[in-house]
Amino acid sequence: MPLYDPVATEKKWQKKWTETQIHRTDLDSTSKPKYYNLVMFPYPSGDKLHIGHWYNFAPADSWGRYMRMKGYNVFEPQGYDSFGLPAENYAIKHGVHPTISIADNIGHMRKQLTEMGAMYDFSREVVTSDPIYYRWTQWIFLQLYKNGLAYKKKAPVNWCPSCQTVLANEQVEDGHCERCKHEVTKKDLTQWFFNIRKYAEKLLNFEGLDWPEKTKLMQRHWIGKSTGSEITFELADSEGNTTGNKVNVFTTRIDTLFGATYVVLAPEHDMVPKITSDKHIENVKDYMEKARHATDIDRSSTERPKTGVETGAYAINPVNGKLIPVWIADYVLITYGTGAVMAVPAHDERDHAFAVKYGLPIMPVIAHGHDDERSHKSKEVAEAELIIEVSKILEKGAFTEDGVLVNSEGFSGMTSEDARVKITEYLKEKGYADFNINYKLRDWLVSRQRYWGTPIPIVYCEKCGEVPVPEEDLPVELPRDVDFTPKGDGKSPLNTVPSFVHTKCPDCGGPATREVDTMDTFVDSSWYFLRYPSANLKDSPFDPELTKKWLPVDMYVGGPEHACMHLLYARFFTMVLRDLGHIGFDEPFKRLIHQGMITKDGAKMSKSKGNVVSPDAFVEKYGSDVFRMYLMFMGPFSDGGDWNDQGITGIARFVEKLYLLAKSNEFTTDKTAITKAINKTVKKVTEDIEKFHFNTAISALMEFVNFANKNGIDEESRRRLILLIAPLAPHLAEELWEHVGGKFSVFDQQWPEYYEALLAEDTFLLPVQVNGRLRGQIEVPADAAKEDILAKARAVDNVAKFLDGNKVLKEIYVPGRMVNFVVA
């Protein structure tokens, strides 16, 4: 009997697939429903395809193959997210130009992808660093720009004062530069933003999307909508004389306004330099400098001791005219709300901690409501009692729940909910407040002071100012010969290329300079899925007809780490392009699935730990089919699994057994049992693949193969078995399909159906419990009556033993599940 030779077999079928162009999708075909099956495209790093890529791509490909057999015209493209920091760093370190290292890596990855045996349509590749692609990334930038969705403002970057360069967050280790270990600070630069906040409300709507609940939840929290009020505080000196300055604060708890005992500004707030009194100026300056070294994560930590300093200025509480001090503290973030808060230490944990530390007054204004008890007491007595009660709570911490207002003049006695409306309305009339909605979502900062990215298509003219590059002049090509090494001025390396920088103004023809920053690579990846069907198109970003037909993406598979950024940006771009009339849908990905992570001995694989498992050696030894099936067998796709060098032998043995079973032409004459078995397997495998539970689909196939090896197989069950294994082990299936005389290709066959009628069993085993403990088991006919079942259950020796002499309080029979006797 010949043993299976995976390497030769896989080569044979890869060659045949290439020759027949079987994976090239006819995008114009209308004979079958379309199915756009997409994985998040890889970054072409020097590590080539690692196990994480395999774990992402192979099961997603199995899904595509399954859908093809289900009768869909499946389009499964692949591409490369090739702009980005690593290629630029590699160039600085090794002197290899990114164009070269990227081309090398892509070449290698393409070869590996072919060896994987995935059904990629390589005729439509997307490479984001290719001018043919980024021309349209620039075009999209201009669409945003022309519609008021791209703007410039000052924003801080990580700055290493020693290297005199901008650092990515990744290059900052515990507050220090990864290269020179100098402490990192912040530097303000004027940078480009996309106005994603404008779409915050639309982005909160996930209607019609088959996405994991946790992903939608994470995006909702990331967008962080909160409904509240914005209040204006007039500023004054210590005597209470107004200075004409004002500060706006956002709060969701305007019902606590009478308890505001100070105001806190973020250290970066515009007003700080204007209002700080001479007495406090040194303290404030020191504090602002310290704040420049802290990260937002540290600053928003509720554990970290609160710090802050007085400015010497005062604010006037608009609701009661009280004069309260203005502080600055880094627990207030400039990026959220108005960058200023009214502090109510009685009813907010952070304010409470801060007030206790700096001896600021704590004024209770909300108490638990006791409407029934209070009704017969006078208002004053009732309120006094409530104040005593809440004061006790405040000895331990803030009372943050809603309740009834006290100490709040005319608003006392109202519920928090009512007061939020009434106080806002009252102040609105006086021009001091209004209802407002705030989002945690920040506008998208797209400027990068780096070489290896899409140039921003803007020109600065002495006369005309900021001018967009005309669309017909795109792409603004990235010059090839550039000195990448940091220049010390914090500017992009492009600034050192005079031929790039100096240009003519598109409007007046006068001298002008180009924007030298490049775009965040997330911009590139926010629209690539739109490009695939039109990948080779030269004179437009995407063909209207193809886009209408093929989009949105039906299945998108990628890592959960993208839940909030890439997946949100891609939705934003799609919504913008829809609103501008370029496409006809507003959600890019109909169904989304995240893959889990592969660990080694429970730990994340990393070069520094030296525990990286390289796919190549295993693929060479066992073949792609076994390797990808083992990855799928390790656990549920969304959970990931732990790699074990020995574990793969289980799959190799299974493939061998299946191969021998299918190669043999000995058939059983008794078809009843095997027909039932394969029917059950078809149901199980189909349902499991639909759920991306490849692990249990494979174990069902193992059980079937074990059963067939014991009891024999018939010709029809064998054909169905080969079809079932096809999406999971594509090369093996082609080989066996050929052996049983099937027509090429197995992937053009119909996925097998199962028959309900064959699933029914005549009898089943029923567990019998006494007081919830398993005491025996009975076999009963499928149609047995409850009385008969209970009688039979009672008769079981080991059950009778536990019933004997006890009173049966309850008899529980869950049809088809179990019997339980409750005895005393």
Added chain:
RNA sequence: GCCGGGGUGGCGGAAUUGGUAGACGCGCGGGACUUAAAAUCCCGUGGUAGCAAUAUCGUGCGGGUUCGAUUCCCGCCCUCGGCACCA
């Protein structure tokens, strides 16, 4: 710290979503074949007690609801992902 996952035998995991905990596989133990080894095949395999039937404990920890909890509720612990310039 905040947001979102997860925790089940020696290991990866299964469990029809409140109903026999541990399917399938790895590993391990024993046996067959072999001069021997590998490969293959057969049997066993959560802990404890017992020759066994069986009993008892057992799904991160502590409580609760229920006839019955890996599953639901409350409080902890650990761990992974994200936190806006890695992609």
